Amino acid sequence: MEPAVGILRIPSNSFVKICVVCKQIHCSCTQCCKCSTYYHAICASRAGYRMELHCMEKNGKQVTKMVSYCAYHRAPNLDTVLIIHTPKGVFSARSLA
Helix, strand or coil: CCCCCCHHHCCHHHHCCCCCCCCCCCCCCEECCCCCCEECHHHHHHHCCEEEEEEEEECCEEEEEEEEECCCCCCCCHHHCEEEEECCEEEEHHHHC
C-alpha cells in the first residue's frame, strides 16, 4: 500500500462539516464544486454522487484533482458515478470494470 500524502493540506474546517448523507461529523468532508453541500467521499459514492478525477502533469510531476457533484448537480446517469480524466482519455468506472 502506498503511503498517504498531502493529509496536512486538508483544510481543518472540513473536519467539522456535517455530511448531508449520513448526517454525522467525523472525518473530512468534501464540497460539491457547484454549491455549498458537504459530504464524506465514501457517503457520496454510496449515494451515487458524481466524482471526477482529473489527472495531469505539471512541471514533470503527476497531479490529481478531485471534482465532485452533489445529488442535485450530478449527471443523472448512474454509470457515470466516477469519471477519470487523463492525458490518454476519459474513462468511467463502468468502462474500467
